[in-house]
Amino acid sequence: MKGFPDARPERWLGALALIVISLISLGNVITRYLTGGSFSFTEEFSVFLLVVLTFAGASVALRRDRHIRIGFLERALPEWWRGALILFQALCGLIVLGLITWYGGKLAWQEYQWESLSPGLGLPQWWYLVWLPILSAAMLWRLVQQTRDRLKGELTSDA
Numbered sequence: 835m836k837g838f839p840d841a842r843p844e845r846w847l848g849a850l851a852l853i854v855i856s857l858i859s860l861g862n863v864i865t866r867y868l869t870g871g872s873f874s875f876t877e878e879f880s881v882f883l884l885v886v887l888t889f890a891g892a893s894v895a896l897r898r899d900r901h902i903r904i905g906f907l908e909r910a911l912p913e914w915w916r917g918a919l920i921l922f923q924a925l926c927g928l929i930v931l932g933l934i935t936w937y938g939g940k941l942a943w944q945e946y947q948w949e950s951l952s953p954g955l956g957l958p959q960w961w962y963l964v965w966l967p968i969l970s971a972a973m974l975w976r977l978v979q980q981t982r983d984r985l986k987g988e989l990t991s992d993a
Contacts, residue, residue, distance in 0.1 A: 839897050839979065839980075839983065839989075840897070841897040841972075844891075844893040844894050844897075844972055844976075845894055847886065848886075848890035851883040851884075851890065852883075852887055855879075855880050858875075858879060858880065859876065859880060861876075862876040874955070875954070877954065878954040878955055882965075885962075885965070886969065889965070890972075893973045896976040896977055897979060897980060899980055899989045917985055920981060921981070921985075924980075924981040928974065931970050931971075931973050931974045932974065934966070934970040935974060936967075938963070938966035938967035938970055939967035941966070942963040942964045942966065942967060
């Protein structure tokens with residue numbers, strides 16, 4: 835595999851979230867310094883964008899095989915058992931991410947149906963929640979890609 839495996843949409847989304855967090859935080863600091871008051875939307879948007887940044891970054895790390903994993907057992911096992919361990923790890927990840935995707939989607943749909951509003955700005959709550967199932971589904975896809983590459987021997991555990 836040449837260079838790093840790509841997760842371009844998640845990289846762009848994470849970079850955009852970080853830029854917006856930085857800009858609205860800087861704007862809030864300047865406004866507070868000059869006027870003594872602050873923007874009301876910055877905390878709500880910053881928390882939302884931080885969650886987006888976290889999930890997007892986790893997806894990129896998953897694709898690049900950069901999540902923490904103890905590779906001692908994996909390296910010590912014979913080839914066949916190593917493949918079985920990789921599949922077991924993937925199955926555990928698929929179950930967890932599948933549950934997050936399912937229940938996150940269910941929660942976002944319920945918030946859409948109930949027309950719940952955010953406490954700070956009164957925006958539809960589902961606007962914030964819909965990113966949970968979208969980005970966890972992206973992580974599911976990246977996990978499948980990573981598992982395929984690990985089974986083919988293109989990604990190996992270095993640590």
